[in-house]
Amino acid sequence: xxxxxxxxxxxxxxxxxxxxxxxxxxxxxxxxxxxxxxxxxxxxxxxxxxxxxxxxxxxxxxxxxxxxxxxxxxxxxxxxxxxxxxxxxxxxxxxxxxxxxxxxxxxxxxxxxxxxxxxxxxxxxxxxxxxxxxxxxxxxxxxxxxxxxxxxxxxxxxxxxxxxxxxxxxxxxxxxxxxxxxxxxxxxxxxxxx
Numbered sequence: 360x361x362x363x364x365x366x367x368x369x370x371x372x373x374x375x376x377x378x379x380x381x382x383x384x385x386x387x388x389x390x391x392x393x394x395x396x397x398x399x400x401x402x403x404x405x406x407x408x409x410x411x412x413x414x415x416x417x418x419x420x421x422x423x424x425x426x427x428x429x430x431x432x433x434x435x436x437x438x439x440x441x442x443x444x445x446x447x448x449x450x451x452x453x454x455x456x457x458x459x460x461x462x463x464x465x466x467x468x469x470x471x472x473x474x475x476x477x478x479x480x481x482x483x484x485x486x487x488x489x490x491x492x493x494x495x496x497x498x499x500x501x502x503x504x505x506x507x508x509x510x511x512x513x514x515x516x517x518x519x520x521x522x523x524x525x526x527x528x529x530x531x532x533x534x535x536x537x538x539x540x541x542x543x544x545x546x547x548x549x550x551x552x553x
Contacts, residue, residue, distance in 0.1 A: 361390075362520035364513065367414050367451075368395035369442045370423035371430075374468045378423050378498045382456075385505045392521065407438065411445055418518035420446040421505065422486065424457045426464035428479040440482050452516045454508045455486045456501060459494035 368382050379395070386393040394413055414420065422443055429437035436444070446453055458464065461479070470476045486492060493504045 362522055363391050364418040364509075364518060364520045365392040365394055365416055366419045366421055366509070367417040367442070367446065368393055368421050368423070369439055369446075371425065371427045371437070371439055372396055374427045375423055375425050378425065378495075378501055381498050381501045382421060382423060382505055385502045386509075389506070389509065391509070407432070407441065410438075410442060414442065414446055414451065415449065417446075417451060418520055419454065419509065419512060420451045421454045421509075422456065423501065424455070424461075424479075424483060424486065426458060426461040426469035426479070428470055428475040428482065431475075431478075437478070437482070440485075443482075443486065452512050452518070453486075453490065454505070454512055455490060455492040456504055456508075457483060457486065457492050457494055459496050 366386050368379055368386070370379055372379075383393040383395070394417055396410075420443075422439075424439075429439045431437055432441060434441070443453070461469065461483075470479055493508060495501050495504060
């Protein structure tokens with residue numbers, strides 16, 4: 360039975376479109392189901408509830424961090440950091456891909472605001488805490504990192520995944536087997552009581 364896994368791809372958006380495309384393409388080539396902010400245009404509190412439901416449906420979470428912290432919500436955190444925190448809270452396995460030298464990124468891919476740079480560095484430190492991370496320099500590096508990291512994560516931490524209905528076991532067979540086990544259990548329980 361072939362399983363596919365739904366993987367949430369999280370990052371800032373405008374500055375990492377190419378990077379997201381590499382990750383999404385690799386996930387599709389690996390026959391998994393990419394999910395992420397391409398499903399929603401803008402972000403507000405109401406949409407964050409939708410994002411949480413999408414993350415709830417995912418088996419794994421890939422975080423890409425470049426040189427921008429991103430849009431900041433009312434609580435003072437970026438939406439990307441909030442997504443990360445939510446995935447951790449829900450115990451969804453995280454694959455963190457951090458740019459190796461964010462200070463060397465072009466101006467349009469870097470934070471200009473000093474406060475946002477500080478928040479970005481704190482977020483990077485938080486992500487690296489008690490977690491193995493992989494580093495990338497060029498967008499195309501991400502394909503290989505996903506190709507290596509995701510199968511390893513799946514092997515070490517199997518998730519529920521998705522199976523096509525026509526490939527799933529016949530429900531009637533399972534119900535019959537379950538009923539037989541229930542009967543057998545009941546008979547053994549009576550014998551024990553006697």
